[in-house]
Every structure is written in C-alpha cells, then in structure tokens.
Amino acid sequence: MNGIPCAPNISRRERRVRLISAVISFGLSVAILAALMAAGASRWWRLPLFPLFWAGAIGFFQWRDKT
Numbered sequence: 582m583n584g585i586p587c588a589p590n591i592s593r594r595e596r597r598v599r600l601i602s603a604v605i606s607f608g609l610s611v612a613i614l615a616a617l618m619a620a621g622a623s624r625w626w627r628l629p630l631f632p633l634f635w636a637g638a639i640g641f642f643q644w645r646d647k648t
Contacts, residue, residue: 596644603640610634 591599610633617627 590648596647599640600644603637603644606633606640607637610637 610630613633614627614630617630
C-alpha cells in the first residue's frame, strides 16, 4: 500500500483457512446467483447474496494482506 513492509500477524495455516473460506463463499454465491438467474427470479431475490459476496471479498483481502 504505502511501501512500508510489515510482518504478517497470522500463520500460514490461518491464511490458508481464510483463502479457502473466501473461495467457498464466493463460489457458493456465484452458484446461487446463476440458479436464480436461470430461474428468472426477480432482482430483489438476488439482493440477499450481497453478504456472501462480501464475506468472500473480506476473506480474500485478509489472505492477501496477511492480516
């Protein structure tokens, strides 16, 4: 970010857990979104997927930033 190196504050195992949970959350939300779109559901039915996408993004960014 600002060029200052920082030491990771979680272990490699915990980083792997965060990445796996992010991939699962994102994959699940994409699968549900595809099913809703194929079924012709209203846009309002897709709105509850936001927390799943959010969880996937948070997990990915925590993995990437080693926090």
